[in-house]
Amino acid sequence: xxxxxxxxxxxxxxxxxxxxxxxxxxxxxxxxxxxxxxxxxxxxxxxxxxxxxxxxxxxxxxxxxxxxxxxxxxxxxxxxxxxxxxxxxxxxxxxxxxxxxxxxxxxxxxxxxxxxxxxxxxxxxxxxxxxxxxxxxxxxxxxxxxxxxxxxxxxxxxxxxxxxxxxxxxxxxxxxxxxxxxxxxxxxxxxxxxxxxxxxxxxxxxxxxxxxxxxxxxxxxxxxxxxxxxxxxxxxxxxxxxxxxxxxxxxxxxxxxxxxxxxxxxxxxxxxxxxxxxxxxxxxx
Amino acid sequence: xxxxxxxxxxxxxxxxxxxxxxxxxxxxxxxxxxxxxxxxxxxxxxxxxxxxxxxxxxxxxxxxxxxxxxxxxxxxxxxxxxxxxxxxxxxxxxxxxxxxxxxxxxxxxxxxxxxxxxxxxxxxxxxxxxxxxxxxxxxxxxxxxxxxxxxxxxxxxxxxxxxxxxxxxxxxxxxxxxxxxxxxxxxxxxxxxxxxxxxxxxxxxxxxxxxxxxxxxxxxxxxxxxxxxxxxxxxxxxxxxxxxxxxxxxxxxxxxxxxxxxxxxxxxxxxxxxxxxxxxxxxxxxxxxxxxxxxxxxxxxxxxxxxxxxxxxxxxxxx
Numbered sequence: 380x381x382x383x384x385x386x387x388x389x390x391x392x393x394x395x396x397x398x399x400x401x402x403x404x405x406x407x408x409x410x411x412x413x414x415x416x417x418x419x420x421x422x423x424x425x426x427x428x429x430x431x432x433x434x435x436x437x438x439x440x441x442x443x444x445x446x447x448x449x450x451x452x453x454x455x456x457x458x459x460x461x462x463x464x465x466x467x468x469x470x471x472x473x474x475x476x477x478x479x480x481x482x483x484x485x486x487x488x489x490x491x492x493x494x495x496x497x498x499x500x501x502x503x504x505x506x507x508x509x510x511x512x513x514x515x516x517x518x519x520x521x522x523x524x525x526x527x528x529x530x531x532x533x534x535x536x537x538x539x540x541x542x543x544x545x546x547x548x549x550x551x552x553x554x555x556x557x558x559x560x561x562x563x564x565x566x567x568x569x570x571x572x573x574x575x576x577x578x579x580x581x582x583x584x585x586x587x588x589x590x591x592x593x594x595x596x597x598x599x600x601x602x603x604x605x606x607x608x609x610x611x612x613x614x615x616x617x618x619x620x621x622x623x624x625x626x627x628x629x630x631x632x633x634x635x636x637x638x639x640x641x642x643x644x645x646x647x648x649x650x651x652x653x654x655x656x657x658x659x660x661x662x663x664x
Numbered sequence: 665x666x667x668x669x670x671x672x673x674x675x676x677x678x679x680x681x682x683x684x685x686x687x688x689x690x691x692x693x694x695x696x697x698x699x700x701x702x703x704x705x706x707x708x709x710x711x712x713x714x715x716x717x718x719x720x721x722x723x724x725x726x727x728x729x730x731x732x733x734x735x736x737x738x739x740x741x742x743x744x745x746x747x748x749x750x751x752x753x754x755x756x757x758x759x760x761x762x763x764x765x766x767x768x769x770x771x772x773x774x775x776x777x778x779x780x781x782x783x784x785x786x787x788x789x790x791x792x793x794x795x796x797x798x799x800x801x802x803x804x805x806x807x808x809x810x811x812x813x814x815x816x817x818x819x820x821x822x823x824x825x826x827x828x829x830x831x832x833x834x835x836x837x838x839x840x841x842x843x844x845x846x847x848x849x850x851x852x853x854x855x856x857x858x859x860x861x862x863x864x865x866x867x868x869x870x871x872x873x874x875x876x877x878x879x880x881x882x883x884x885x886x887x888x889x890x891x892x893x894x895x896x897x898x899x900x901x902x903x904x905x906x907x908x909x910x911x912x913x914x915x916x917x918x919x920x921x922x923x924x925x926x927x928x929x930x931x932x933x934x935x936x937x938x939x940x941x942x943x944x945x946x947x948x949x950x951x952x953x954x955x956x957x958x959x960x961x962x963x964x965x966x967x968x969x970x971x972x973x974x975x976x977x978x979x980x981x982x983x
Contacts, residue, residue, distance in 0.1 A: 414770045465967045471769045472716050473966050476914055479907055480966070483959035491953065597903075601781070608774050641785040645778035652775045653763040 394626020400603025419600015455575025749884025
């Protein structure tokens with residue numbers, strides 16, 4: 380019983396991170412209709428930049444984390460400006476391949492600097508809390524709290540602010556926004572900056588849990604992508620649900636079928652795609 | 665015909681150009697030929713039919729493993745292994761293709777990516793002790809032909825080139841056939857195809873299965889023609905390899921079979937070129953920059969020459 384609870388808690392912790400990555404996917408998909416395969420690299424960059432700022436530049440942990448998120452957001456803006464905007468109007472396949480190219484570049488640029496694995500210290504608090512025989516680390520609690528706060532803030536921003544509504548409208552009908560006199564050049568950049576920032580937030584939160592290195596982004600990005608598809612591409616609640624389902628399925632599944640951990644998320648996604656392609660909670664934000 | 669001539673000249677150019685260290689460049693050219701077969705097969709699907717596949721390395725890998733398992737684990741004649749390398753991926757593609765070809769755009773990308781990841785993970789996990797796990801399968805025998813053993817660089821290269829030419833001719837005639845027109849119509853206006861009462865999904869499935877079979881055959885050739893005589897999941901089935909195959913098609917020209925060959929050439933020789941370049945430009949490790957250059961070349965091609973280096977009509981792209 381306590382073993383099952385332990386798997387569940389671990390799964391929810393990792394699932395929250397997948398949900399965050401998936402929320403980043405949703406944001407660019409909903410605002411510019413792009414599947415950003417470089418999303419995972421933003422996660423990796425967030426973690427690596429935080430390590431660089433904290434361990435090599437000696438900044439306090441919290442400031443390093445915030446700065447890392449900000450710098451990654453800048454990288455997201457550069458990606459939109461340099462790689463996505465010049466290809467606007469291209470077909471779906473072209474845009475996917477461009478984002479794959481972006482992920483090569485981002486990953487390799489970090490790899491040129493260092494190929495080592497790093498870890499951040501855990502966020503402050505008691506080391507672990509025991510619940511009914513299972514333990515939950517404070518880092519997991521931080522992940523749950525901050526993750527929920529970020530997703531909630533994003534949801535409220537998109538739903539209730541003028542800027543958020545405009546972003547969503549841009550995905551629906553770019554021409555209509557232009558007719559209303561909104562300068563739409565800045566909006567896709569904003570969407571990419573936000574989405575990169577959310578990815579980076581997931582990155583700084585996961586780095587105390589597991590080793591971060593230049594190669595980790597792809598794997599994490601794919602998990603987030605799985606979560607987004609499972610929940611329903613473009614649905615924020617779907618992203619959260621998808622992330623949690625994959626996190627829990629993976630932790631429980633790898634206990635039963637060790638060696639096939641990587642298969643579980645994608646097997647779930649294939650089942651969903653083949654039976655209910657719009658995802659568990661299909662639809663728009 | 666002119667393009668076929670270019671193809672043959674390309675494949676044998678290293679024999680003349682690099683006599684100094686021919687063995688190395690010849691085996692590199694053999695690998696180019698194998699990649700070119702995959703690029704041609706992927707082009708049928710991605711370029712002509714407009715269906716993305718992020719799992720062609722999985723078919724390539726399944727072909728390589730089918731050949732290796734048949735000839736090493738079961739000690740069958742390597743030619744039977746090579747035949748199986750086309751059959752097994754085609755069978756798998758038929759199974760997973762039925763639900764997959766119904767999907768569009770990013771759902772299709774995701775499903776094929778999923779197939780790719782799952783095949784790679786299963787090959788690594790060593791099911792029933794058949795695949796040897798991450799280490800792969802060693803001591804793969806050579807193919808034999810009329811008393812000759814295909815175990816040196818030149819005979820391997822001739823075999824790969826022969827298969828490449830056969831695949832090229834097969835695909836070229838397929839594209840010019842009635843079915844080829846249907847493929848391009850599926851890409852250009854799927855709705856028009858459906859409205860003519862033609863089964864869109866059946867057409868997509870046929871291309872998917874054929875493409876998988878050819879990619880698998882290339883995997884089988886890799887298994888018998890790689891100079892190291894071993895295969896492992898990272899070399900033959902990684903998702904990164906699937907992306908490389910797509911890069912080949914996109915850079916070369918996604919509506920031209922010769923384009924796939926040129927793309928395979930560029931992608932396979934780019935690291936060599938970078939290594940030569942790094943002799944003059946004192947950068948850190950040239951391998952580090954390989955992926956950066958890949959990315960830049962890929963994005964620049966898509967933005968500035970979206971049809972790739974080779975135009976469908978045959979004329980070279982300008983600029």
